[in-house]
Amino acid sequence: MSDKTMTAEEAVSRLESGMTLGIGGWGSRRKPMALVRALLRSGVTDLTVVSYGGPDVGMLAAAGRIRKLVAAFATLDSIPLEPHYRAARERGAFELMEVDEAMFLWGLRAAANRLPFLPVRAGIGSDVMRVNPSLRTVTSPYDDGETFVAMPALRLDAALVHVNRADRLGNGQYLGPDPYFDDLFCAAADTAYLSCERIVDTAELTKAAPPQTLLIKRHVVTGVVEVPGGAHFTSCAPDYGRDEAFQKRYASTPWAEFAARYLAGDEAAYRAAVEEDA
Amino acid sequence: MTTRAEYCVIACAEAWRGGGEILASPMGLIPSVGARLARLTFAPDLLLTDGEATLVRPDGTAEGWLPYRQHLELVTGGRRHVMMGASQIDRYGNQNISCIGDWARPVRQLLGVRGAPVNTLNNPTSYWVPRHSRRVFVERVDMVCGVGYDRAAGARHHRIPRVVSDLGVFDFATPDHAMRLASVHPGVTVEEVREATGFALVVADDVPCTREPTAAELRLIREVLDPGNTRAREVPL
Numbered sequence: 442m443s444d445k446t447m448t449a450e451e452a453v454s455r456l457e458s459g460m461t462l463g464i465g466g467w468g469s470r471r472k473p474m475a476l477v478r479a480l481l482r483s484g485v486t487d488l489t490v491v492s493y494g495g496p497d498v499g500m501l502a503a504a505g506r507i508r509k510l511v512a513a514f515a516t517l518d519s520i521p522l523e524p525h526y527r528a529a530r531e532r533g534a535f536e537l538m539e540v541d542e543a544m545f546l547w548g549l550r551a552a553a554n555r556l557p558f559l560p561v562r563a564g565i566g567s568d569v570m571r572v573n574p575s576l577r578t579v580t581s582p583y584d585d586g587e588t589f590v591a592m593p594a595l596r597l598d599a600a601l602v603h604v605n606r607a608d609r610l611g612n613g614q615y616l617g618p619d620p621y622f623d624d625l626f627c628a629a630a631d632t633a634y635l636s637c638e639r640i641v642d643t644a645e646l647t648k649a650a651p652p653q654t655l656l657i658k659r660h661v662v663t664g665v666v667e668v669p670g671g672a673h674f675t676s677c678a679p680d681y682g683r684d685e686a687f688q689k690r691y692a693s694t695p696w697a698e699f700a701a702r703y704l705a706g707d708e709a710a711y712r713a714a715v716e717e718d719a
Numbered sequence: 720m721t722t723r724a725e726y727c728v729i730a731c732a733e734a735w736r737g738g739g740e741i742l743a744s745p746m747g748l749i750p751s752v753g754a755r756l757a758r759l760t761f762a763p764d765l766l767l768t769d770g771e772a773t774l775v776r777p778d779g780t781a782e783g784w785l786p787y788r789q790h791l792e793l794v795t796g797g798r799r800h801v802m803m804g805a806s807q808i809d810r811y812g813n814q815n816i817s818c819i820g821d822w823a824r825p826v827r828q829l830l831g832v833r834g835a836p837v838n839t840l841n842n843p844t845s846y847w848v849p850r851h852s853r854r855v856f857v858e859r860v861d862m863v864c865g866v867g868y869d870r871a872a873g874a875r876h877h878r879i880p881r882v883v884s885d886l887g888v889f890d891f892a893t894p895d896h897a898m899r900l901a902s903v904h905p906g907v908t909v910e911e912v913r914e915a916t917g918f919a920l921v922v923a924d925d926v927p928c929t930r931e932p933t934a935a936e937l938r939l940i941r942e943v944l945d946p947g948n949t950r951a952r953e954v955p956l
Contacts, residue, residue: 467787494831514831521830530818530828539817543791543837562795563837566866566874572822588873618772619786 444609447664449479449708452634455664456480456599459508461489463549463595463630465602465623466675469495469518469683471615473603473636475671477501478711480601481704491595493545493622495675496691499525502534503696509536511595513545517688524692540569540592548595549622552629560589600630603672604656605680606646607637611662612655614646617678620656627661636666638680670712687715721932723885723956724749726904727849728940729932730883732757734802734845740764742774742785742793744801748953750847750883752944754802759939794834797876800843803835805882807860808846810898810918812879812891814839814865822862835864839871843878849953851884853917868896885954886912888929893921902929906956 453476456462466472477497486506492498494515501507503525515526529535540548541563551559560579565588570576579591602623605616613635615623627633635657646655671677674684674691691699703714731753735743743754743765758765759777766783768790769775774783785793793799806829807815814835820826838844844865848855863870868891871877882889887903899921900912905928913920932940940950 512831514833516830522828527828530825533824539822539832541832541836542834543795546788546791561837562840562876563834565836565840566863566870566877567832567836567839568817568822568863569832569836572862587875618784621787 445611445662445665446609446640447666449475449636449666449668452476452664452666453479453483453485455632456483456485458485458487460598461491461596463597463600463626464490464492464497465600465621465626466495466497466672467493467619467621468516469675469688470619471603471617471621471672471677472497472675473601473671474673474675475668475708476601476603476634476636476666478704478708480506481700482707491597493542494523494526496523496688499523502526502529504700505534507535509538511538511540511545513540513542517692519683519685520688520692525696539572540564541567544569544590544592545595546622546625547592549625549629551592551594552596553625556594558591558593561592562587562589564590595629597626597630598632600626600633601636602626602633602657603636603677605638605677606641607635607665608643608646609640609665610643611635611657611659611665612643612646613637613657613662614650614654615656616650616654616680624656627657630661632663633661634664634666635662636668636671638669638671638677640665640667668708673715686719690718721905721937722951723904723906724950724954725932725937725940726929727883727885727954728753728756728950729936730888730902730904730929731802731847734881734883735762735765735800738762738765738800740766740798742766742768742799744768744799746801746803747847747849749849749950750802752940752950755944756936756939759943760936791834791837794837795841797842800845800880801838802845802847803838803865805846805848805855805865807855807857808848808882809857809860809867810920811867811869811896812865812882812898813860813863813867813870814846815860815862817862817864819861832862832864836866839866839877839879840874841876843880845880846882848882848884851886851912851915853915856916856918858918885956886915889920897921899923900926902927904929
């Protein structure tokens with residue numbers, strides 16, 4: 442059994458410019474922000490990012506690391522519009538594959554199942570077809586004869602996700618109300634880096650929680666990173682809620698100023714700056 | 720005296736009348752009060768969420784689990800009626816929440832298509848517009864997120880039961896499914912609605928008023944569902 446623990450820096454050092462990168466969580470909820478911060482400290486760029494977008498997308502867009510984005514939205518939840526994503530879109534900073542939330546999910550499922558596409562009853566009739574001219578349709582071979590979008594597999598070079606607990610082998614556990622789609626991101630990716638609030642012994646995982654909280658299985662995980670507060674400032678229930686005050690600061694501070702204050706140093710420096718400004 | 724916001728709550732609640740045992744998915748404050756009002760009065764079988772992953776009874780008791788992955792399955796299963804917002808909507812019910820201007824380089828980036836395409840092709844989708852204006856009710860939307868009737872040929876589960884705004888209630892009960900003024904809220908004139916709409920509405924000779932709330936409904940809105948009067952923040956009249 443191999444110990445997969447590594448630092449955020451080690452995880453990011455295995456990523457390369459030009460990769461297709463899936464990022465777990467949803468909006469401003471349980472995003473692998475410490476891994477994103479490590480990515481921002483690295484030189485990795487020219488990324489195709491696949492995400493139910495939140496501040497992960499906003500920060501990478503603001504830093505000019507995204508060549509292409511695959512998404513159905515970008516939001517900070519309590520602040521409906523992601524300001525840095527928005528600014529980047531309005532200056533035409535990257536290519537966008539804008540798809541519906543269900544199309545996005547079916548694309549991940551197709552990749553996880555090694556299928557070239559999955560049929561989905563979403564997108565037909567909408568401008569999703571106009572802005573994605575590469576999308577094809579498929580007609581049911583049965584009596585209904587219905588036409589569907591053939592949503593192509595969203596295969597990923599790497600996935601970044603954050604959960605509440607994990608063991609050193611890569612078994613990942615969520616303890617909040619929603620798993621989001623982190624297991625699918627990992628299964629759709631060639632390599633997956635799992636950060637967690639706390640690494641515990643395998644036996645510890647099911648001492649107080651049922652086995653169905655074990656969302657991510659070790660065979661799809663490449664590296665495990667222990668980083669308490671690793672989803673900050675997004676929520677990571679039940680360990681902590683969203684840091685609304687800090688999120689407001691993120692949304693209202695010019696990017697260069699924000700990056701200089703919070704992203705110039707390592708994760709410890711980030712934590713210290715956050716605490717100092719709280 | 721009943722406020723405009725309260726007529727809006729009633730008009731939103733009516734969207735779920737007769738829906739049966741389905742999930743009510745209200746987006747926005749007044750639709751949320753409306754859905755819970757319907758659940759407490761004439762539509763007791765409705766399912767409601769806490770806005771995240773739990774199905775809850777009106778008193779907050781959890782009765783089920785509905786994480787996003789299952790919510791999307793429920794959408795495609797069709798047993799749901801969602802009331803979405805609309806940054807733009809046109810005469811056939813095409814809706815936009817993605818961006819304003821040219822999609823390739825938008826003047827104003829908004830949310831993104833979100834689940835509007837999957838919603839409109841799979842379960843009844845109504846809309847809520849808190850500030851009725853020509854900027855929202857437009858001749859053509861810049862990006863079709865929610866599919867309208869003129870683009871829904873062959874979409875067997877497509878239905879837009881109603882659009883509710885701060886001025887009135889609208890539906891598509893016309894031969895070509897063009898938007899019709901179904902009722903005006905008391906205090907609003909038909910002319911006012913026409914003036915605030917960027918396309919020619921279908922208007923009958925006699926447009927009824929949105930119905931009055933019952934005394935019990937008013938009490939529920941004011942004392943149980945929204946005692947802090949947050950509804951007045953969405954519709955100040």
